[in-house]
Amino acid sequence: MFANEEDILKQAEKWKHEGREVAIATVVETWGSAPRPVGSHLVIDGEGNFLGSVSGGCVEGAVVTEALEVIDEGSPRMLEFGVADETAWKVGLSCGGRIRVYLEPLD
Amino acid sequence: MKLDILAAMNAERAARRACVLVSDLDSGEQRLVVEAALGEDPLAPLLLAQLRSGKSGMVESGGRRLFLTVQAPPIRLVITGAVHISQAMVPMARQLGLDAVIIDPRTAFATPERFPNVRLVPEWPDEALPRIGLDRYTAFVALTHDPKIDDPALSAALRSDCFYIGALGSRKTHARRVERLTEAGFTPADIGRIHAPIGLSIGAVSPAEIALAILAEVVASLRQGDGA
Numbered sequence: 001m002f003a004n005e006e007d008i009l010k011q012a013e014k015w016k017h018e019g020r021e022v023a024i025a026t027v028v029e030t031w032g033s034a035p036r037p038v039g040s041h042l043v044i045d046g047e048g049n050f051l052g053s054v055s056g057g058c059v060e061g062a063v064v065t066e067a068l069e070v071i072d073e074g075s076p077r078m079l080e081f082g083v084a085d086e087t088a089w090k091v092g093l094s095c096g097g098r099i100r101v102y103l104e105p106l107d
Numbered sequence: 108m109k110l111d112i113l114a115a116m117n118a119e120r121a122a123r124r125a126c127v128l129v130s131d132l133d134s135g136e137q138r139l140v141v142e143a144a145l146g147e148d149p150l151a152p153l154l155l156a157q158l159r160s161g162k163s164g165m166v167e168s169g170g171r172r173l174f175l176t177v178q179a180p181p182i183r184l185v186i187t188g189a190v191h192i193s194q195a196m197v198p199m200a201r202q203l204g205l206d207a208v209i210i211d212p213r214t215a216f217a218t219p220e221r222f223p224n225v226r227l228v229p230e231w232p233d234e235a236l237p238r239i240g241l242d243r244y245t246a247f248v249a250l251t252h253d254p255k256i257d258d259p260a261l262s263a264a265l266r267s268d269c270f271y272i273g274a275l276g277s278r279k280t281h282a283r284r285v286e287r288l289t290e291a292g293f294t295p296a297d298i299g300r301i302h303a304p305i306g307l308s309i310g311a312v313s314p315a316e317i318a319l320a321i322l323a324e325v326v327a328s329l330r331q332g333d334g335a
Contacts, residue, residue, distance in 0.1 A: 039163025
């Protein structure tokens, strides 16, 4: 079964209680055709395990990498992905949309 | 996010209560506004409008960029009658993200063969409903035509905050139902909450078409009504 938003946030709480470091990514804005709606979550633990999605799989890798930094630094950051991005050919949304993702540590 | 905020959000969801997480994206500050406190919050109009839309989103308030994470309980569809229309309705409800429950004490109707992969309660509504609980995130649909089964369930629905109440039956059947509910002490305003004839008027004939008409009416109440 696919994880719904509910399972994702419960998992984040469970991970934290198990003593893992956790970061939560939330889609806060979208423009054009974006694969996941505003409010979608991706949760990441300190080992890079993740649950949920913020895109159709296009940028999750980059979000996970940034999440590990956010966990280290302990402060939130805003990420933006889209075809206008310089890194479009590396990490971007092939659908042509643009998304902004708020990434925060769970503390 | 603080762990206690996340734990509170998860607890509200488990209790089927709405809440809105307000995140100031510039300062990183966050606070959780639970359903009971929404009306008195300084941002009440913004929060309530966002909750009504059922979606999370960005708003501006006092020059600050706020992200509102809306958490509304899953919408439940409680049906009396393990009948042909409900068989058609269950997969459609699933597609719409509605959490269906079927109640029917007639065990010949309420069988897992007829209703696979859905919560099936082969009991009388008066026994089953208090346990299931009807709240403002619940739509109730009476489909048996049988007053013995539908009436007690309708009474429970009328005493609850269900955002939608519908009952199957011809105008004649409904007129008799109105008489019975009036005798039971319900006011015309109470009884007026019941959608009957049930469903949007699309000339539905087959069970699947009737199911579609009913679910369309449920969605209209959810998204356009004053309900959840």
